[in-house]
Amino acid sequence: MKSLIVVAGLVAIVALAACQKGTTMTKQLPPGVPENAIHVKDDLYMIPIKNDNSGCMMYRAHSTKGAAVAAIFYRASDGAFVMDKAKSACN
Amino acid sequence: MKIIKSGLNIYIPLIAVLSALSACGGGGGGGGSSSSTSSFDTTEFQANYGLASINALTAYDNSGTGSGITVAVIDTGIDQTHTDLTGNTSASSASAGSIASSVQDTNGHGTQVAGIIAAARNSVDTHGVAFSSTLLAVKISEDGTATNADLAAGVDFAVAQGVKVINMSFASAAFNSTVATSVQAAVDAGIIVVAASGNDGNSQADQVARLANCEGASNCAAFNSFDAKGLMLAVGATDSSNAIASFSNLAGDTGSAFLVAPGVSIVTTANGGGTTTVSGTSFSAPHVAGAVAIILQRFPSLTAKQAVTLLLSSATDLGATGTDTTFGVGLLNLQAAFSAQGVSSIPMAANVKGASVHLADSKVMLGSAFGDALSEQAFLAEAIILDAYQRAYYVDLRNRIVAGTATLVAMSFLQSSDNTVIEAPAPAGISFDFDVTGVHKVRLSDQEMGFAHHLEDNLKAREQIGALRFSADINRQTGMRLALRSSPLALFGDNVTGAVSSNLFFNTGWTSAPQLSMLGLGSSLSLSKTFDRQTSLDVGFHQSNGADQSDTGRGYLGQVRVSHGFDNGLRLGLGAGYVTEKEAMFRSKSSGAFGQTEDNHSQYYSLSAARSLTKDLTVFASYTEATAQPVFSGDSLFSNWGRVQANAFSAGITRQSAFAAGDKLGLTLGQPLRVYRSGVDLTLPTGRDLDGNISQATRRVDLGPTGRQMDIQLAYRRSLGASSSIRTFSTVSLQPGHDRNARPEVAAGLKWGMNF
Numbered sequence: 125m126k127s128l129i130v131v132a133g134l135v136a137i138v139a140l141a142a143c144q145k146g147t148t149m150t151k152q153l154p155p156g157v158p159e160n161a162i163h164v165k166d167d168l169y170m171i172p173i174k175n176d177n178s179g180c181m182m183y184r185a186h187s188t189k190g191a192a193v194a195a196i197f198y199r200a201s202d203g204a205f206v207m208d209k210a211k212s213a214c215n
Numbered sequence: 216m217k218i219i220k221s222g223l224n225i226y227i228p229l230i231a232v233l234s235a236l237s238a239c240g241g242g243g244g245g246g247g248s249s250s251s252t253s254s255f256d257t258t259e260f261q262a263n264y265g266l267a268s269i270n271a272l273t274a275y276d277n278s279g280t281g282s283g284i285t286v287a288v289i290d291t292g293i294d295q296t297h298t299d300l301t302g303n304t305s306a307s308s309a310s311a312g313s314i315a316s317s318v319q320d321t322n323g324h325g326t327q328v329a330g331i332i333a334a335a336r337n338s339v340d341t342h343g344v345a346f347s348s349t350l351l352a353v354k355i356s357e358d359g360t361a362t363n364a365d366l367a368a369g370v371d372f373a374v375a376q377g378v379k380v381i382n383m384s385f386a387s388a389a390f391n392s393t394v395a396t397s398v399q400a401a402v403d404a405g406i407i408v409v410a411a412s413g414n415d416g417n418s419q420a421d422q423v424a425r426l427a428n429c430e431g432a433s434n435c436a437a438f439n440s441f442d443a444k445g446l447m448l449a450v451g452a453t454d455s456s457n458a459i460a461s462f463s464n465l466a467g468d469t470g471s472a473f474l475v476a477p478g479v480s481i482v483t484t485a486n487g488g489g490t491t492t493v494s495g496t497s498f499s500a501p502h503v504a505g506a507v508a509i510i511l512q513r514f515p516s517l518t519a520k521q522a523v524t525l526l527l528s529s530a531t532d533l534g535a536t537g538t539d540t541t542f543g544v545g546l547l548n549l550q551a552a553f554s555a556q557g558v559s560s561i562p563m564a565a566n567v568k569g570a571s572v573h574l575a576d577s578k579v580m581l582g583s584a585f586g587d588a589l590s591e592q593a594f595l596a597e598a599i600i601l602d603a604y605q606r607a608y609y610v611d612l613r614n615r616i617v618a619g620t621a622t623l624v625a626m627s628f629l630q631s632s633d634n635t636v637i638e639a640p641a642p643a644g645i646s647f648d649f650d651v652t653g654v655h656k657v658r659l660s661d662q663e664m665g666f667a668h669h670l671e672d673n674l675k676a677r678e679q680i681g682a683l684r685f686s687a688d689i690n691r692q693t694g695m696r697l698a699l700r701s702s703p704l705a706l707f708g709d710n711v712t713g714a715v716s717s718n719l720f721f722n723t724g725w726t727s728a729p730q731l732s733m734l735g736l737g738s739s740l741s742l743s744k745t746f747d748r749q750t751s752l753d754v755g756f757h758q759s760n761g762a763d764q765s766d767t768g769r770g771y772l773g774q775v776r777v778s779h780g781f782d783n784g785l786r787l788g789l790g791a792g793y794v795t796e797k798e799a800m801f802r803s804k805s806s807g808a809f810g811q812t813e814d815n816h817s818q819y820y821s822l823s824a825a826r827s828l829t830k831d832l833t834v835f836a837s838y839t840e841a842t843a844q845p846v847f848s849g850d851s852l853f854s855n856w857g858r859v860q861a862n863a864f865s866a867g868i869t870r871q872s873a874f875a876a877g878d879k880l881g882l883t884l885g886q887p888l889r890v891y892r893s894g895v896d897l898t899l900p901t902g903r904d905l906d907g908n909i910s911q912a913t914r915r916v917d918l919g920p921t922g923r924q925m926d927i928q929l930a931y932r933r934s935l936g937a938s939s940s941i942r943t944f945s946t947v948s949l950q951p952g953h954d955r956n957a958r959p960e961v962a963a964g965l966k967w968g969m970n971f
Contacts, residue, residue: 184414187360191387193324194411195495
């Protein structure tokens with residue numbers, strides 16, 4: 125019985141530890157980056173703008189350290205961002 | 216409109232017709248190439264609707280290709296293996312800043328931007344705005360982001376390479392002075408910088424683009440006192456309907472340096488080959504960068520600042536009238552940019568900095584004696600004008616010539632002094648009448664554009680002449696006539712042929728006494744004296760102050776005529792006249808580059824004869840020689856005027872009792888006054904070189920008309936009892952107005968008169 129309590133305690137600690145780790149996995153967005161921004165890689169973020177005429181969400185690129193291309197991006201079915209709407213999930 | 220090369224190897228846009236000038240000021244709107252007959256309107260052209268939206272066909276039709284102009288694309292590199300890009304990418308292309316990889320694009324964005332600027336016109340996929348320009352790829356990014364340091368390094372590299380245009384399709388949220396310093400160096404070097412406004416959907420342009428209307432510390436202290444020096448353009452995005460793209464940042468406070476260009480669903484070159492369809496202000500900016508390349512190539516005398524100003528001032532206004540916070544100055548419009556801008560002027564000196572005269576102020580209104588003279592001078596089509604940017608355009612100055620108006624029999628019929636006469640009771644030897652004829656006037660008008668003349672027939676042109684005439688026989692040998700508000704034709708004419716044709720023909724005064732047609736309505740005084748039954752003398756004077764509101768016809772004339780009858784039935788007359796026309800010559804006048812017509816004096820000498828062949832048959836003829844030495848003032852394309860000589864003549868035959876006792880039948884042939892000899896040196900500006908030197912050509916031109924008006928008139932008069940009579944005529948005027956291309960004028964009239 126005592127060993128069961130110890131195991132249960134360890135499980136609870138591990139579970140709590142896991143919960144603690146889970147909160148730190150949601151990466152804090154840098155200052156100036158909107159909360160709805162999607163981090164792509166490095167200093168590249170995609171910020172949703174609005175839906176276009178066909179209801180497809182448009183994104184713009186964002187960089188915290190300098191500049192980013194002034195193109196419109198769409199989300200592909202694999203989660204990647206593409207500039208050609210024909211290759212997006214909207215199509 | 217077409218542009219050709221001049222003999223000086225300079226640019227000379229040709230305006231085929233003046234109406235093309237009406238496009239000045241940015242009118243026109245986008246699109247509209249579907250009905251084009253341009254050889255550049257190809258499938259490749261149509262692949263990107265943006266080319267039509269900015270009216271690029273006009274540039275192509277006028278040799279605007281961007282050739283020789285290098286545009287830096289500061290971006291993610293260029294796919295140098297792409298068929299449309301491999302041939303026009305500079306070997307000096309390189310990566311800049313921290314980017315160590317080759318200039319080959321691995322992202323795609325740079326290739327897309329580059330294709331819009333300069334994709335080759337090779338019948339493959341699509342072509343760029345400036346399809347013959349050179350691309351300098353400056354790679355500052357691998358993944359679509361760039362640090363400020365790399366962005367600045369890219370600009371610095373482009374400046375070092377001596378490019379003419381920089382395209383920046385990057386938006387910056389972390390803009391700092393490093394970038395501003397580099398862009399400042401670019402504009403300081405005279406490079407035109409084109410920047411995308413960004414895709415935040417904000418009311419203000421992105422910070423880099425927003426530099427475009429900075430003018431130093433006064434309004435851009437926050438941007439390191441940046442001064443764009445008028446060399447930056449911010450560009451927003453429109454769709455195929457010229458509506459602002461929903462994602463585009465708006466002009467905001469950058470309006471005066473803000474253009475819009477197509478940026479929604481743009482087909483352009485794709486990384487790896489072929490095309491792709493993309494959106495964003497990233498793709499609006501290269502439309503403008505390409506247009507800048509074309510302007511710099513096609514109009515090499517323009518400074519960079521002038522090129523920017525030209526594109527801004529010629530944009531198609533969208534949204535609120537004038538510059539606004541959404542569209543800025545409006546949509547890029549190459550057609551308007553290629554049109555003459557502002558006030559067009561005719562250079563009068565040997566350099567564009569010398570004297571010039573506004574085209575709109577320059578015109579020649581020819582009197583009928585000159586007919587189609589200048590309108591047949593093809594040399595006038597070789598002149599150039601300068602627009603507000605001192606760009607040279609061919610213009611056909613024949614459009615500034617209003618040809619002479621035909622002198623028509625129908626007019627003299629309507630203006631005849633005896634149309635409606637109320638005669639007042641008076642003592643013997645005195646008559647008094649006034650004319651209440653409604654005159655159907657024919658008037659030249661200067662149309663707002665095109666300068667064509669037209670016949671104006673409206674109620675405003677109808678006037679009641681209300682001429683007042685008084686005549687009195689002082690004694691059996693002396694008579695006097697006085698007229699007010701009257702045409703000189705109505706009071707005195709040739710006293711030989713006039714006596715024969717009186718109350719029969721219309722218009723003989725135009726041919727037998729042409730000096731009388733030089734002046735308009737006014738006051739006339741005539742004295743006549745018969746020395747014996749065979750010899751008579753007439754002296755006349757007329758003064759007109761323009762009561763008929765004509766552009767010409769003011770002045771005065773004096774004339775003297777003497778006639779003598781011989782026993783064999785021959786009557787001869789000699790006449791001399793002197794006319795002073797106010798600011799006109801033979802009812803012609805000019806202004807502006809053609810010189811200002813001063814008061815001109817002309818002399819007239821006439822010989823007339825009539826002979827009765829039988830009791831009822833009489834023949835008559837007259838000839839008048841006129842001469843004048845033109846007087847003009849001011850700078851003029853005309854110089855070294857020769858003496859102008861003209862003549863008029865008529866001949867005819869009348870028969871009394873042709874069909875019935877007391878009737879009269881007549882036939883006459885006549886030529887109104889026509890210039891047959893004249894000469895003047897015409898010096899035209901025919902080209903300009905890059906130094907602003909104007910080339911000129913001079914030719915001696917003849918101002919005589921190529922046509923010859925001949926009037927043939929058949930007239931008949933018959934009494935209908937004691938109190939009424941009828942007069943009828945029919946006439947044909949060949950080449951009316953001495954215009955060889957004019958169709959014959961046919962007129963007929965019938966007049967019935969009754970005495971109460």
